[in-house]
Amino acid sequence: MSFTSKYLPVSKHKYFSFFAEELHPVVAWDDTMDEQFNPSCAFILDKIRLHLSTAHVSIVSFVVTLSHHLGSQYNEIIISQAMLGVQDLLYQAHPPRFFHPEDTLSCAMPMSAVNSYGLEISGWAVTQPIG
Numbered sequence: 001m002s003f004t005s006k007y008l009p010v011s012k013h014k015y016f017s018f019f020a021e022e023l024h025p026v027v028a029w030d031d032t033m034d035e036q037f038n039p040s041c042a043f044i045l046d047k048i049r050l051h052l053s054t055a056h057v058s059i060v061s062f063v064v065t066l067s068h069h070l071g072s073q074y075n076e077i078i079i080s081q082a083m084l085g086v087q088d089l090l091y092q093a094h095p096p097r098f099f100h101p102e103d104t105l106s107c108a109m110p111m112s113a114v115n116s117y118g119l120e121i122s123g124w125a126v127t128q129p130i131g
Helices: none
Strands: 014-021 032-037 043-052 061-067 076-082 087-097 102-110 118-124
Touching: 014 032, 032 118, 043 102, 061 087, 076 087, 102 118
Parallel strands: none
Antiparallel strands: 014 118, 032 102, 043 087, 043 118, 061 076, 061 102
């Protein structure tokens, strides 16, 4: 048996890393991290990394939700992590998930005036139809 590009889709995927940050926030406790991720192409999620400059001293949650292209009845929570005392978070998507070009990932968390964050979403952009 010989391999074909159908089984080795290296040319069909491009690895990406998108970054969002807030380095010097001038916010109050009622402000929220609110980052929207939509690369406008089909993609496979690999990981989500979050780094905070200081760990939260009260109970807050980091929540990543999927806004599904077929409508709100298909929306889901991907991550809901309590961040009390947590400064670094790494989420690995296992098994890998395919997302539609119109799907959006929303990352949200209450932020304090003394906290900064760095957020990275990595994966593979599907640059050609699979099949």
